[in-house]
Amino acid sequence: MGKTQPSLTVAVDAELDKLDRVARRLRDRELQERLRLVRSRVRYVEEALAEEVTDPLEVLLVAALMGWRP
Amino acid sequence: MKGYVVDALPKRGGLRVFLDGFREVSVRTTFPIYVKADDPERLYEHPAVKEVHEEDWSSFEGKLRLCRVELEDLGALSYFRRRLPIYNLLPSPISQALFRLNMPPLRLIEVGWNGAELLQPLNSLEFPEVSWVEVKRYDWFGPYRSGKFYRLCRNGTIEREGEGEPEAVGDLAYCDGRCPRVKAAFKVEGGAERVWLPGLKGLMERSLASRSLPREIAYSSIGKSLTINEAWVAMERRFAVPELKVNVEDGKTLSQLMDDDKAGLMFFPRPGIYDNAYQLDFVSMYPSIIVSRNISPESIQEAATAAGSIGLYSSRSELGIVPEAIRRLIERRETLKVMDRERADAVKLMLVASFGYLGYRNSKFGRVEAYEQVTKEARKAMRVAMEVAEGWGFSIIHGIIDSLMVQGPEERLDDMLADVMSATRLKVRVDEVFDWVAFTFNEQGEPHPQRYFGRTRGGGLKARGMLRSNQPNLVKWFLAEVMQRAVQEMTGAEAKRAVLDLLPSLEEKYVSLSRSSSPLAFVMEIKGTSYIRGRSGFYEAIRYVDHDPDYYAAWVLRVSKELRRWFS
C-alpha cells in the first residue's frame, strides 16, 4: 500500500467479497467452490504482479485462469 | 572548570549554561537567525539586533541572499518570524550558539576566562561521565505510570526498588510517572515526552548524535533529532532550510502513480513447515539505499528539473544532504554496536525513521519523489536478490520488505550472499539459520506473512508475530509452551508429531487455568493500557475484580485449533 493508492490486497478482497455475495444469491455451489479456489490463490498472484501496474480485476482474472492448487 | 553541558537557557546578552554537578556558568553570546530581507539596514531598528551580515546561500529555491542577524535577546526571534521569511531554525539558535562557543551538549569542555575549550573531538563516541537517573513505575500486572512500586536506576544499574516516592539526585533524570523528589538539572517526567523516548541513555545518545540539548529533543518525535542532524549538514554546505518547506509534486500519470506509489515487497509464504532454512537480511536497507544511490530531496529536484523525469537522481560524486547525514549515523551505529548496544539502538531508531521522514509532509528534508525512489530501489534489490539466490539453486520461501527466507545448499550460502551483495550493492547477512520454520495461515488457508516461528540452529526458538501484546498472558503462555516443546525437535516432521501429541493435555491445562489462575494470566494490553475481560466486559487491570473464564477458555481453544491446523 502506498501513500495514496489503497492496498491491492484490500481491493482484491473487496472484489472477492462482492463475487461471494453474488454467488450466494445465485445459489450456485460450483461458483462458490471456484471462488474459494480463487481466494486461495490470489495472494500469490498479487505477489507475482507486485512489480506491474495492475488492478484487482486483473489479479482475479489470473487467479481464476490458474491451473494449480496451493 | 571542566564539565559537561547538560542544559542551557538564553538570557539577554548570553546563555546560562548548566554543567554536571549542578554547576552553572554565564557566557556572553549572541544568537544567530537567518532572514530574507529586502533592506538589511532596517533590521538594526530592532533593539535586540547587534550585527547583520549578508551571506550567499543555496536552497531548494536556488541561490539565496540571506541576512545573518546576531540577536542579543533570543526573544526577538518571534518578532522577526512574524514579519520576514526565516531560515535555518534547526539546529536551534541556542545549539548554533553553543557550537560556536565550543560548548556542544554532553561533551567534555573546559570553561575559562577566555571562553570554552572542547576537550574531546566533536564526533567522539565517549559517553559523558555524568550521573543519570531513571525511575520506572509498575504495579502487580506490570509497567504502569501510576503504579505503587518503583525501580530506580543510576547510570544504567538498578540502585534500589521500593514503594511510594523515590528520592534521588542526578544531572539528568527520567521518570515514567511523576517524581517530585528526584532532583536533576534536566528532568523529564512521564506523560509529556513523546513515545519515541527509548530510555534516558537513548535520549542522551540522540543528543550527542544531533549535537542538541536533551531538553530540545526530549519532547519531540524522533524526526526532530534526525532533522537536526540533516540540518547540520545543510549548514556546513551553506544550504538554507526554510521554516516551512512548500512542495509541489511533479505530476504523474495514473500509470506512473500506480507504479511509484507502492510500499516494500511483501510476499505470502506457502503455509507449512520447512526444514533447513536461512533468513537473509539486508542490513539497514532503506538508509543504505539512500546513501548508496545518493537519493536526496535537493538532488531529486535538480534531476527532475534537468531531465524532466522523476526516475533519475543526481550522479554527483558528492553525497546529498540526507545521504551524508545518514552515512554519518550509519558509521556511528556500526562503531557503537561493538561498544554499547543500547546506544547503537538509539541511533538505529533514527535510521529507521530516516526513510519515513523522507516522505513526511512536514519534514524539512522531505520529498515524496525521493521517498518513492527509495521504495522502488528496495523492491528492485529484493527481486535481484531472489533471482541471484535462485540462480545458485536456492528456493525462496518468504520475503518481507528487507528480509528473505530461503532453502538450499548450505555449502553455497556464502558464495550466494557475496553474489547478492555484489548485484545489489547492499550489505546482506545471514540473520538466522533454522533447522525448521513454520509459516502459519488462517481458517481460509490464507497465509499470515508476518507470523512464523521456528527452531534455530542452536536449538533456540525464534518467533515473529506469534506473541502479541493484545493477547491475554494466559494465551501467550500457552503458545510459548507449545513452541518451546516444538523446538526441542530437530525436524519439522518431528515437531509436528510432538505438538500434536502434546496438545490435548496442554489444552486441558490451560482451559483449567482460565477458570482459576493468578490475575496476571488474564491481563492483555490494548493501545498501551492493560485490561482484563470481566463478566460485564473489559475494564482496566489496575481495578482487578474478576475475570470471565469462558472468554479466556474460548480463546485457548481457538488457538489450540489453529495449532492443530498448522501442525497437521
Added chain:
Amino acid sequence: MRTGLGSLDALLEEDHVTEIFSRDPYLIGSLCHRTVVESAPVAVVVVGERGGLNPYLLLRISRALGRSVSVRDLVLVKRAFKAEDVPPTISSLEGDVVVIDPYHHGKLCGLIAAAVKEREGRTMLFSPRDRRKACGAYSWHVPSTIIELRSMSHGFEALVLKSPRFPEMAVSLPPALAFEEKGLMLWDQTKEKLFKPPAEAIAGEP
C-alpha cells in the same frame, strides 16, 4: 468537464469553478472518481497525507463506461500533502482540474480559494465535508455553483445551494445512481432523463 450525470451536468453547465460536497464520503468519492473518468484527459489534485484517490476505482468506472482508451495515461495527478502545498500545486496546473478535498486541513482556505479563482481552466472541487461549516466566506464566494449531495432512503438528491442560473432547489436522482465504492452499480447514461425545467425537477425525477 462533466460528472456524467446529466441532471448534475445541466446544473453545472460551463461554470468556471464549481463545487460539490457531501457529508457522505462514499457518495462524494464515487461521484468524484466518476467525474475524473468522464472528464479525462484531466488533471487531479489530491489533498491530504493519505488516500484520496483510488486508481482501481477509476479503472473500474472506466471499464464500466466502456471507455476505449484507458484513463491510465489521460489523468495527471499531483498530490498536495499539507495545506501550504495546496495553492501552489493548484496554480501549477493548466487546463481542467479536479481538486479532491481542497479544504482537507481546514486552514489557508482563503489562499486555496484564491488559487482556484485565478486559474484559467475550469475547476471542479469535491469536498467530503459539510462546506457550510468549514472554511470561511471567501471560499464559498469563489465557485459559481455549489451543490450538496445527500443520501436519501431511496437514492440521493442534489441540493443546489448556489447557482447563477437556478434558485435553491433539490433535484432527486434515482437509486441506481447511488453507486458505492465497494460495489459499483453500473448506471447507463442513455436511460437517464435529462434535466427538466424547475417545476418538474422539484417534483423529483422518476
